[in-house]
Amino acid sequence: AQSVTQLDSQVPVFEEAPVELRCNYSSSVSVYLFWYVQYPNQGLQLLLKYLSGSTLVKGINGFEAEFNKSQTSFHLRKPSVHISDTAEYFCAVVTGNQFYFGTGTSLTVIP
């Protein structure tokens, strides 16, 4: 079975600073990878996805992620965060037709 690890449960960062949210998964078989964002009391919104092709994926709100097959990682990055980026971020991995979510990382942007 697949497992998804988001090592950092909470990440505080100052406004306009860069941020990286880490995601590692266990199985190296063919996978699809996703990042979602959840604002308070809302559902999850798809930020970006990797299905195939270029390993650097750009998403909405200035976020990007890089698929690293050898390290089984899919870290999310943003060069300069804004207050409005404060939210919960979930990494998800699909193996076969099974969806696996990480436990989430709470990003807090400090003014």
Added chain:
Amino acid sequence: SQTIHQWPATLVQPVGSPLSLECTVEGTSNPNLYWYRQAAGRGLQLLFYSVGIGQISSEVPQNLSASRPQDRQFILSSKKLLLSDSGFYLCAWSKQGNQPQHFGDGTRLSIL
């Protein structure tokens, strides 16, 4: 474009009362449908998923049940709610099992 609707947005119920949460999808046909629960400050727990009308798979044994009476309608039910059923319930759909899931706005359920 496709949209997903969940209602109600918030619900307060006494212990032992029944539950019915509804989710509908528009703009697509034969979607995969999912119910998740999110406890406070925690990740997502998959409760049920469905690949077609009348086809329900349960991931976690509990006092909840799900039904899919129509292609784009997914209902989460309980005959008697427990305190532990409190949480944020999310419905989602995808075109296929390996495609992105798209989420509704969720229902905040509080059990008193």
